[in-house]
Amino acid sequence: MPVEILMPALSPTMTEGKISKWLKQEGDSVKSGDVLAEIETDKATMEVEAVDEGILAKIVVPEGTDHVAVNTPIGLIAGEDEDAAEVARSGASPTQPKSTPAQEAPVEQVAATKPQTKAPAAPASPHVAPEPELEWTGKTEMMTVREALRDAMAEEMRRDKSVFLMGEEVGEYQGAYKVSQGLLQEFGNRRVVDTPITEHGFAGLGVGAGFGGLKPIVEFMTFNFAMQAMDQIINSAAKTLYMSGGQMGCPIVFRGPNGIASRVAAQHSQCYASWYAHVPGLKVVAPYTGADFKGLLKSAIRDPNPVIFLEHELLYGSSFEVPVDGDYIVPIGKARVARKGDAVTIVAFSRSVMLAMEAAEALAADGISAEVIDLRSIRPLDIETIVASVKKTNRIVTIEEGWAAMGIGSEIAALIMENAFDWLDAPLRRVAGKDVPLPYAANLEQLAIPQVADVVAAVKEVTYR
Amino acid sequence: MATARRKPRVVEVEEAEVPAAQLLQLYRDMLLIRRFEEKAGQMYGMGLIGGFCHLYIGQEAVVVGMQSETIEGDSVVTSYRDHGHMLACGMDPKGVMAELTGRRTGYSKGKGGSMHMFSREKRFYGGHGIVAAQVPIGTGLAFSHRYNEDGHVCLTYLGDGAINQGQVYESFNMAALWKLPVVYVIENNRYGMGTSVARASASQDLFTRAQPYGIPAQQVDGMNILAVKAAAEVAIKHARSGAGPYVLEMMTYRYRGHSMSDPAKYRSKDEVNRMRAEHDCIDQARKRLIDGNMSDENALKAIDKEVKDIVAAAAQFAQDSPEPDPSELWTDILK
């Protein structure tokens, strides 16, 4: 059987080309790797190498021919035991390429370049309901968020030998913010690993360890430094399960303080919630109460997916009643109604919940009953809880420390448009960090970050008071 | 601009002494990669494979020699130029080719493509599209081997272009600090896309980059399968013993463009032809087999045929398999 040499596609976009030169002549013997011809593509002049061995029996498309469509037979190669002259005669009128899907390819390509009026329908995104949250009746103790986080890690490390903590100053130093206090002493330096200042490197190392079956907790001293590691978090941790067709996920927690701190200026005060929440393949959590910090960190460590766990420096010292039982967990993906009300819905997460609660208190004195929703999880976002509240209050204000543009409030606004448009009595208002890098000066800093008064003012706007 | 080409300084290495059957196997494994890649190139030309497609032709001895010294359970990670690595790890050519054509029977169900393929079974951890991202990941796989004390090592492959990324040194440092069982294999094919090593690297003996970290390193003739094998044995033994990482710089060459659409104007035809004619790893092995009376033309012909048949069957499978079901769009995002 003679083998047809087909006009090759030599770039992702090439549909036709010019045969500028044949480097083998009819009758020449060719072996794989030999350059057969030079072809001019839309981008460059490229060489075409032979894949099959034999005699170049016939040149079907002579050199100099332009606009030769991809996959057109341009020559014939006779096998070693075939008569080249016979092949050349019988193959004089080029036969169609064999009816393999190969033939469909150029047709598909052409079709793809034609303007399409109707895109094929993509199936709808499946909705996965979060695990139900059990009412907790067990013993609680007053403790700081810092201690709740430490206990969560310690409990999970006792429970599962493949869990380890890694990061800058997590061991000997006991944590830059003392979150990992005592862990090195209990678990040793095999499981509490002090790293060099190497965010991109150790984030990637964590991903590899996750591929290798471990469950790393990677602490970033603050999330500002995780920008160094962004590529590993997004491209390696978040996408590999999908790109491997489900074979290779990465059970990893990236945690550390996020958002504003106190007078540390622009490079050290930023909320990354919307950055990570943008990415399919990640879960993003940003709790407020001590119980939620503990229960959600335990869920995050048990989760088989990469979880971004956003803490807040200004909350580490806050005290809450926290369940002490090792079985206590909080499911990811479920918001918490922190205060019931019927005149307006205030949606917040992380430290902003504190502002929301204080604002609700102030508003109550003015006779406005605010419902406060603590998101706890940013991705997946519990839109059901928000919509249910809006259907009751018909008004909504969102709060975040990050910039409003393309932020969490913007996403909620879009979701409300899609899911509760008819229930709104006023446009949504976003309370957010001002659209500037965070200034250092005390007065400017206060102006740039959301205040209780801003929340109160926004609520008065949407309630027309 | 003419690139200042220096003669690679190749440290004297022993060649591995292998029995005929083993050399034949190495020859076959290299040939399988060569024929597979030629077929992939051809199928790209037919529009059956899209996007980026980086062929490994010319470099076969590196991965075949390295992998021949591993044991089952050792892990491997590399860049986007990964087809050869997957075949050398024992992955099924059909599954690899079907991923190239984006079909549901591909290793990633058609969702990863040429640059992103994985096999948990064969401990092949990708297939990574970001230059050097695989280096910390391989370091982490080694971390998991040490943590689990499973006696395995990770082979982490990277290019001469990747060597200049910061994460490589972050990895070298951590691997040496924690004595991780990892062998870094620098595949110095002289170019990162169109940029020669001389134009990209202040110091051109890339293996010396490991020395400040106290990591033993060696430069190897990566076109000589037996030299690769000998170096692999030393490096892997070192890593497996608990002594820490090892760096091998494989002097090799890619014959084709960086990817399918690269006209390769940055190097002369003579350079390519000379490498092909004088250093080709498969020709060298073939000559050794014949000259050493370890095989004959007929036996080698039979191997050629076997390999061709495997590749033809893979190509057919990759064309006959259906595309992924549209419902796959939403699967594998989270577990």
Ligand SMILES: Cc1ncc(C[n+]2csc(CCOP(=O)(O)OP(=O)(O)O)c2C)c(N)n1
């Ligand atoms: C971080 C990053 N920068 C740039 C690229 C684009 N790119 C892809 S391959 C490549 C060259 C890499 O060369 P080398 O490491 O020598 O590997 P080789 O292709 O020779 O195997 C470049 C610049 C990329 N994929 N990732």
Ligand SMILES: [Mg+2]
């Ligand atoms: Mg290179």
